[in-house]
Amino acid sequence: MNTTAAHTLLLVDDHPMMRRGLRQLLELENDLQVIGEANNGIEALEMVRELRPELILLDNNMPELNGVQTLKRLREQNFPGKVLLFTVSDDEDDVRDAMRLGADGYLLKDMEPEILIQQIRLALQGALVISPALTRVLAQALRNPPSASQLDLTDRERQVLKMIAAGSSNKVIGNKLGITEGTVKVHVKNLLHKLGLRSRVEAAVWALEHLR
Amino acid sequence: MNTTAAHTLLLVDDHPMMRRGLRQLLELENDLQVIGEANNGIEALEMVRELRPELILLDNNMPELNGVQTLKRLREQNFPGKVLLFTVSDDEDDVRDAMRLGADGYLLKDMEPEILIQQIRLALQGALVISPALTRVLAQALRNPPSASQLDLTDRERQVLKMIAAGSSNKVIGNKLGITEGTVKVHVKNLLHKLGLRSRVEAAVWALEHLR
DNA sequence: TTGGAACTACCTCTTTGGGGGTAGAGGGTG
């Protein structure tokens, strides 16, 4: 035991096995204490209110509420602790959104466990920790500041986008939403413009990688 | 120690942290011994030749060679051990392909670790182990036998499919492949028919979920 | 109250996509 109390951590990941691996890894360190695990963003927000962890390890790819969206909510609620994105995605938009929303770090899951421990300690000391593999992505993100990202889509556009990603045609989408095909085309047009994409296929791919 | 030697296992997953969790979990059991870890299908095939494990835990979603494709290669090489798919995907086609290719089990990553141990032991005894959550999917798969699945696509079709999933138009694909747009349309037509899909968007989604 | 954003609907226009067909060249294989 150290003279200071152990730092309290919350793990957020939709894979129990991943949480298991993390917890067992972290419990070997006596200055780090996992005080909770959440399956998704919604659960995480609830647990944060009760447990007040010092640091949250946040997966990005989760159902209900993804990591970036969870981070946004946390900051809106003035959560005072550290938040580290810990995910497989090295997507430029995700990284940029996370940084803009005030993440304390962005670590990739393919890193060595020992490095992860080290980075968590640095983050707890107030450092901004980023996987070295992301330097190119960060530079790129700085070079393209005018990217809108999913956060600027309207509800309707996000709804249409999800249906595009499900493979639906404009006509089918219109029927399901109770609006005309023409109106759907307007939403598609606008959403493509906001995201800087050129076709619904690109939109579908983008949606699968960024939504949920 | 038991009177019999421990069973030898190979872990195949592209996430070091997931392997870590699995290994630490499995090492608590003295009848199970992890003798190797592979990052992807290619590595797994090499390690199998050297290590001859009794059982392989195989993630499906991996770069280079996915789980189902790795299973196919293993069976072609007459690998005598057990092979369990251990993945997040409950996709009907993946499950069906795995079963057709002679998987000894198909387990979902959201299961409880204790259950996983138990299922591995059953598999080693020769049982066919399936996550209960897959019963509906299995029934569905039996009801739709005429699905072709990715395994029947030609190399060219798979190549075109990947470019569709990258958001490329037929014209762009043609340019990149050095063939006419018309020929690309032929490949798209054939590939859509083989996969039972109706548009390139559906194909893109399918590709993202099944390829790599 | 004025302004703006979101959602809706319609218009025209061009490009792209997808189904159907035929067919030739090259590579295996029974």
Add this chain to the structure above:
DNA sequence: CACCCTCTACCCCCAAAGAGGTAGTTCCAA
């Protein structure tokens, strides 16, 4: 050899997608 598969290329035809525009409604905030 004949047969089959793959890849290539072309044809026609029609549906779908996407870019551009105008414009009405509602609702919220300055």
